[in-house]
Structure formats: structure tokens, C-alpha cells
Amino acid sequence: MDKRSFMFRLLSLIGLVLLQVLILNRICLFGYVTPLFYIWMIIRFDSAMKRSSILLWAFFLGLIIDMFSGTPGLNAASATLLAMFQPGIVKLFVPLDRHDVLVPCSATMGGRHFAGYLLLMTVLHHTVYFILRSIPLGDWPMLVLKVVFSALLTFVFMLVTEHVSGGSGIKR
Secondary structure, eight states: OOHHHHHHHHHHHHHHHHHHHHTGGGOOBTTTBOOOGGGHHHHTOOTTSOHHHHHHHHHHHHHHHHHHHTOTTHHHHHHHHHHHHHHHHHHHHSOOOTTOEEOOSHHHHOHHHHHHHHHHHHHHHHHHHHHHHTOSOOOHHHHHHHHHHHHHHHHHHHHHHHHHHOOOOEEO
16 A cells, blocks of 8 residues: 555544544434444445455544444444455445456446445444444344434435545546
């Protein structure tokens, strides 16, 4: 990884941690809907990244969120699991040529494919996060409500971010 992309990822990590911890963690609509937007970084990892790098970045992102949120290991575990599946889920939605480096976005994947990818990744992360947070599992209807509505709110935030940024995602 070159120095420029490392610095960009580090600044993205810092920005997402600050956004999540200072603003988004304070949102709790109807007592159970909280956006977990920090997964945006994991969702946007490009196809050229080594799996070990993806896992390390995701783990440290989740760990830092955990340190500031009082959720020991929940974000680190769910973010690391999401990062483990990210390369395979990207391949489900778009076939990759060996010479292209794809950054998942609507410009490279197409709007419908990117929305499907984004929704699957968000639901996967939120399901793991809220199951871990709800141990011992007792109130299944509340757990389902938290997963569904928090994932939808996060999904909408990410779609708006994608629409506003409108960046290209192919590197050569």
C-alpha cells in the first residue's frame, strides 16, 4: 500500500470514528434505531486490498468505536466479520476483471447492484452486532426491529452519502 492511500484510509478512519462517536451514537429513534455508519469504510474497500489488510483495518476501526462507545468487542467483532465477507460479497454483485481494481460504488457496480451490495452488507453487520449486543437472547421481536430499522436507517444514510459524493471507483 502506498503512503497516499494509507493516509487517506487513516483520515477516513478518524473521520468515521468521530462521526459515529460524537453524533450518530447519540441518535436513538424510538428507543431502538441507531445508525452504524462507520461500516462505510469497510464497504468501500477496493478489490486490490489484501484480505489481511482489510481485516486489520476493520478490526481497529471497530475496536476504536468500542473504546469510545462502551461496547467491549461488539463493533470489533461485527466489523471484522463484515470485512471477512466483503471481498466475496463484492464478487457476488459484479464480475471482476483481473486488471481492474474496483472500489464498490454506484459508478462501478451500477445503481441496483450497488444498492443490493450495500443492503446485504448492512444487514449482515447489523444482524451480528445486535445479536451480540442482545446476549442472552430473549426478546426476539425487539431484536428483529432493531436489526431491520437500524439497517434501513444506515442504508439510507449510505445511499445519500453515495449520491452526494458521486465518486468514481475504478483505479488502474
